Amino acid sequence: MTTWSIREAAEKCGLSLHMLRWYERIGLVGPVARGGDGRRRFTDADLDWLTLVTKLRETGMPVSDMQRYAELVRSGAGENERLELLKRHREEVRRALAAQRECLKVLNAKIGTYSRLAREERSQA
Amino acid sequence: MTTWSIREAAEKCGLSLHMLRWYERIGLVGPVARGGDGRRRFTDADLDWLTLVTKLRETGMPVSDMQRYAELVRSGAGENERLELLKRHREEVRRALAAQRECLKVLNAKIGTYSRLAREERSQA
DNA sequence: AGTTGCGTTAGAGCGGACTCTAACTCATAG
DNA sequence: CTATGAGTTAGAGTCCGCTCTAACGCAACT
Numbered sequence: 089m090t091t092w093s094i095r096e097a098a099e100k101c102g103l104s105l106h107m108l109r110w111y112e113r114i115g116l117v118g119p120v121a122r123g124g125d126g127r128r129r130f131t132d133a134d135l136d137w138l139t140l141v142t143k144l145r146e147t148g149m150p151v152s153d154m155q156r157y158a159e160l161v162r163s164g165a166g167e168n169e170r171l172e173l174l175k176r177h178r179e180e181v182r183r184a185l186a187a188q189r190e191c192l193k194v195l196n197a198k199i200g201t202y203s204r205l206a207r208e209e210r211s212q213a
Numbered sequence: 214m215t216t217w218s219i220r221e222a223a224e225k226c227g228l229s230l231h232m233l234r235w236y237e238r239i240g241l242v243g244p245v246a247r248g249g250d251g252r253r254r255f256t257d258a259d260l261d262w263l264t265l266v267t268k269l270r271e272t273g274m275p276v277s278d279m280q281r282y283a284e285l286v287r288s289g290a291g292e293n294e295r296l297e298l299l300k301r302h303r304e305e306v307r308r309a310l311a312a313q314r315e316c317l318k319v320l321n322a323k324i325g326t327y328s329r330l331a332r333e334e335r336s337q338a
Numbered sequence: 339a340g341t342t343g344c345g346t347t348a349g350a351g352c353g354g355a356c357t358c359t360a361a362c363t364c365a366t367a368g
Numbered sequence: 369c370t371a372t373g374a375g376t377t378a379g380a381g382t383c384c385g386c387t388c389t390a391a392c393g394c395a396a397c398t
Contacts, residue, residue: 127364150354151356202292250346250393250394
């Protein structure tokens with residue numbers, strides 16, 4: 089089974105070395121296995137998990153919620169609560185999505201008028 | 214011309230009294246006119262601006278960028294830089310939008326499997 | 339006259355999420 | 369055999385965006 093150094097893992101999942109260590113410390117991932125020299129050896133499963141965690145973070149799930157979720161997954165139980173957490177976050181994401189779309193409309197309109205102004209100014213000169 | 218107390222303004226734009234004062238302090242809005250008693254009187258223009266500001270914040274524009282934008286608008290100049298700021302933020306919003314969509318897919322899949330598990334468990338009992 | 343309520347200011351404090359530092363251990367290269 | 373480099377830990381520090389506090393002013397009610 090192939091495993092990855094912290095550096096490789098960082099590369100693969102787009103997090104910094106600091107973040108990987110910190111995520112492990114706070115229980116957001118792992119505990120990650122160590123090699124004979126005491127260094128982290130990330131498995132593919134670790135990386136998959138990190139990919140999920142990254143997506144959740146990127147979309148604004150609070151670290152504390154992710155900690156709770158990770159804890160439940162590690163314990164192998166609490167399916168109901170896990171479902172709850174995911175559903176709650178999904179609602180959050182949907183809300184945010186709507187807000188982004190709304191804002192995009194406003195931005196497009198504003199950018200349109202500014203660009204129009206610039207064009208007029210140029211043709212006037 | 215109708216104007217609004219800080220309380221009414223807060224109600225209308227969904228920000229707290231604290232936030233309205235703070236936004237003014239840091240130059241994100243106003244300066245807001247005062248009545249004879251020294252209290253704020255928000256105009257409709259102020260409220261429109263606050264609505265925009267709120268949208269920008271909700272979609273993650275940094276406060277410092279909004280300060281800069283507000284400063285330019287107040288000065289009445291810097292159309293190019295304003296355009297820049299808006300375009301940059303639009304890119305950011307588009308990026309976020311894509312991330313949210315991506316995450317939503319993952320969430321739906323995960324929620325699907327958890328729900329399926331729960332259903333099976335129930336029917337097994 | 340006093341107390342209640344809404345407002346004012348400037349500044350301190352807080353919570354979240356990193357981000358960096360110091361001190362240490364190994365392993366390899368020169 | 370020492371110096372370089374990649375890793376380890378625990379803890380301190382930083383940045384952002386609020387959020388709260390203290391001390392005060394004014395006006396209306398009782």
